[in-house]
Amino acid sequence: MCQYSVEKEDGIPNDWHFVHYVSRAVGGTGLMIMEMTGVEPDGRITDHDLGLWSDDQIPAYQRIIQEVHKHGTKIGIQIAHAGRKAEDAPQPVGASNIPVDVIPEETKNGTLTPPRALETSEVERMITRFKEAAERAVRAGFDTIELHGAHGYLIHQFMSPSSNNRTDNFGSLSKFGVDVIRAVKSVMPHDMPLIMRVSAIEYIDGGYDVDHSIQLAKEFQEAGVDLFHVSSGGEGLPGKTKPLNTPAYQVPYARKFKENLKIPVIAVGRLENPHVAESVLSNGDADLIAVARGMLNDPYWAMHAIREIHKHVIPPKQYGRAIR
Numbered sequence: 001m002c003q004y005s006v007e008k009e010d011g012i013p014n015d016w017h018f019v020h021y022v023s024r025a026v027g028g029t030g031l032m033i034m035e036m037t038g039v040e041p042d043g044r045i046t047d048h049d050l051g052l053w054s055d056d057q058i059p060a061y062q063r064i065i066q067e068v069h070k071h072g073t074k075i076g077i078q079i080a081h082a083g084r085k086a087e088d089a090p091q092p093v094g095a096s097n098i099p100v101d102v103i104p105e106e107t108k109n110g111t112l113t114p115p116r117a118l119e120t121s122e123v124e125r126m127i128t129r130f131k132e133a134a135e136r137a138v139r140a141g142f143d144t145i146e147l148h149g150a151h152g153y154l155i156h157q158f159m160s161p162s163s164n165n166r167t168d169n170f171g172s173l174s175k176f177g178v179d180v181i182r183a184v185k186s187v188m189p190h191d192m193p194l195i196m197r198v199s200a201i202e203y204i205d206g207g208y209d210v211d212h213s214i215q216l217a218k219e220f221q222e223a224g225v226d227l228f229h230v231s232s233g234g235e236g237l238p239g240k241t242k243p244l245n246t247p248a249y250q251v252p253y254a255r256k257f258k259e260n261l262k263i264p265v266i267a268v269g270r271l272e273n274p275h276v277a278e279s280v281l282s283n284g285d286a287d288l289i290a291v292a293r294g295m296l297n298d299p300y301w302a303m304h305a306i307r308e309i310h311k312h313v314i315p316p317k318q319y320g321r322a323i324r
Helices: 015-026 055-070 120-140 154-159 175-185 210-223 251-261 274-282 293-297 301-310
Strands: 031-038 074-080 144-149 194-199 227-231 265-268 288-290
Touching: 015 031, 015 055, 031 144, 055 074, 055 120, 074 120, 120 144, 120 175, 144 154, 144 175, 154 175, 154 194, 175 194, 175 210, 194 210, 210 227, 210 251, 227 251, 251 265, 274 288, 274 301, 293 301
Parallel strands: 031 074, 074 144, 144 194, 194 227, 227 265, 265 288
Antiparallel strands: none
16 A cells, blocks of 8 residues: 655655554564555656665665564565556656546546657666566565556556557557566566566456456466456546445455466455455465555554454564453
8 A cells, every 4th residue: 555655756765664564564464565666756656655766775675674574574565657647747658648537536636647658669668667676676675576567557558458559569468568577577586476466357438357357367477477466447437337345346356367377366355354354265265365454554453363263363472461
């Protein structure tokens, strides 16, 4: 979950990010995926977001990672480019020059500047930026990397017929994603898993369905993705099909990915009730559970969930008098 807490435009994590992530490691989280992090300054949603485009940013991440590891928690980072949804970029860029319709209250200024289509050479340089960000993530000591290919950001824009009308090679809806995956995978240790977050369906009228996303995911899996984080939507205003926003509403998509791809999947979406989360795992619908807003509300959600399900938990000794 983006914290929008970078105090300068340098994209460097500060004390807020340190406390935010370490407190959730203390709270018993198994794996944390740090918020959407830009591969270039204008690739962020806002100028208050994290970045990983410079070696100068690495030490601040190392400080967080080292402390998180002390509490037995693994930590990854989600690298991305906002594309046409970059609110503070003087000139947003995208797969094409097609603007996106957004809910006004979900953007800082109520509107988004129409994007400029990336030239072919710029797309190729963008792939290199993803690769370089992944190299820095490895050097910082992250346990995994997640590519954000969902919610209408740049990788998703290349995947969708509604936002990609290119006539060059990148008009292929899978090519940009495949090339980014291969580039990132080439600089990762062989035993470091690569996660990809995808939108299983789009809610806009005429948007793609789950069969489309699974077909692309098969190509992404072949290119090197080890695990899919299955979400939905984000590519413009919903049309006739709208997200249910009820507990576990996206789990059927995760299950379909798991059944078709035969690799681990992460389920996400209103899973903060421990019994709902446990049922997703015990039913075999997914292999991991992502809890976002629930952990914003409660840094110790994981310990409380274990206590709720198993009636017993072993907290840090400092909290033993309160969490039993």
